[in-house]
Amino acid sequence: SAVISQKPSRDICQRGTSLTIQCQVDSQVTMMFWYRQQPGQSLTLIATANQGSEATYESGFVIDKFPISRPNLTFSTLTVSNMSPEDSSIYLCSVDPGLGQPQHFGDGTRLSIL
Amino acid sequence: KNQVEQSPQSLIILEGKNCTLQCNYTVSPFSNLRWYKQDTGRGPVSLTIMTFSENTKSNGRYTATLDADTKQSSLHITASQLSDSASYICVVSEADSWGKLQFGAGTQVVVTP
Numbered sequence: 526s527a528v529i530s531q532k533p534s535r536d537i538c539q540r541g542t543s544l545t546i547q548c549q550v551d552s553q554v555t556m557m558f559w560y561r562q563q564p565g566q567s568l569t570l571i572a573t574a575n576q577g578s579e580a581t582y583e584s585g586f587v588i589d590k591f592p593i594s595r596p597n598l599t600f601s602t603l604t605v606s607n608m609s610p611e612d613s614s615i616y617l618c619s620v621d622p623g624l625g626q627p628q629h630f631g632d633g634t635r636l637s638i639l
Numbered sequence: 640k641n642q643v644e645q646s647p648q649s650l651i652i653l654e655g656k657n658c659t660l661q662c663n664y665t666v667s668p669f670s671n672l673r674w675y676k677q678d679t680g681r682g683p684v685s686l687t688i689m690t691f692s693e694n695t696k697s698n699g700r701y702t703a704t705l706d707a708d709t710k711q712s713s714l715h716i717t718a719s720q721l722s723d724s725a726s727y728i729c730v731v732s733e734a735d736s737w738g739k740l741q742f743g744a745g746t747q748v749v750v751t752p
Contacts, residue, residue, distance in 0.1 A: 529682075567641075567728065567742040568683075617682055625690075627673050628740065630682030 527552050527620050529631035537637045538608055545604045546634045548618035553598035556621040558628065559591070563614045571616075574601050608638045642666045645729050645743035652719055652750055660746045662712040662729030670734040674703050674714045677726045677745070686714070686727075719750045 528551040538544055548557065556575055560568040572580040572593055580593040594602045605612055617633040643664045652658045664672070671690045675683035687696045687703040689712075696703050700717045716723055729743040 567744045569742075570739070573739075619682075625671075625688075627675075627685035627688045630675075630684070632680070632682045635680075 526626075527554065527622055527629045529618060529620060529629055531618060531631035531634055533634055534632065535635040535637075537639060539639055540609055542608055543604055543606045544608065544636065545602050546616055546618075548601045548603070548631055550599045550620050552622075554620040554622060555598070557595065557601045558619045558621070559593060559601075559603045560617045560619065560630075561614045562617060562633070568617065571603070605636065608636075610638045612636065613638045641744070642741045643729055643731050643743040645727075645746050647746060648744070649747040649749070652748065654719060654721060654750050654752050656719055658716050658719060658748065660714045660716075660727055660729075660748070662714070662743055664710050664712070664729070664731045664741070664743075666710075666731040666733055666741050668734040669707060669710075670732040672703075672705055672712050673730045673732070673740075674701070674712075675728040675730060677728060679725070683728055716748070719748075721750050721752065724748060724750045 530549045532547045559571040562568045570583050571586045572582045574580045574593050574595040576595045576598050592604045615633040615635050619628045619630040621628050646661045673688045674686045677683040686698050686701050689696050689705045691707050702715045705712045726745040726747050728745040731741045
C-alpha cells in the first residue's frame, strides 16, 4: 500500500500569513485529494489534484484561498492563504491507488491560527 | 443533510467485550462502502471495503456487514482491546464519480481496562 508523508505535522501560525503543506507519496498515483477535518467532525473534501491539470475544488473552497500544486505523480502541495482562526483544522492528503483499493491517507497537518 | 449517518456518536466498552457500530446511508448510485479507523493524531486507515454484492467482510477482529437494499452497514468489533480506542468512520463511494467519497461523522470508541 502507498506510504504518504505530510509535512509539517503541525504548526502554529499568525493570522494573515500563509502556510504550504507538502504531501509526498512513495509510488506514482494519478489522483490525490486534500481534505479538511475540523475538531470532532468528519473529513470534508477541499479539492482533487490530478497531475497535469488544474485542481478541482469543492463547493465552498476556492483556489485563491487554497492554491494547490501537483508537479508530478508523487507530490502535491496545499497552501492555506491569508489564514484566520477559522482555518484552524487538520489538513489531510490522500491518494487513490486505483484497482478498487481504498484511499490511503497521510497523518495530517494540525494547523492552529492565533 | 449528510448522506452518511453513524450511530452511536460515541461509546465506552470494557476490554474484552464486543460492540457494534451502525452506518446508514442515502448515497446513490452506490459504488462501495468502506470502514476506516482513525487513531488520535493519525490519518484514517482502511479496515474493510465492500461492494454492492458483498454482505460480509472481515479483517481480524473487525467484521463489517452490508445490506445494500436497506442501505445499512455495521462494524462489529470482537473481544475489544485497548488499541481499538479510536474513531471509526463509515465512508460511501458514489458510482460514476471516481474517487469522490461521502464521510460519516464517525463513532468514537473508548475501550477501558
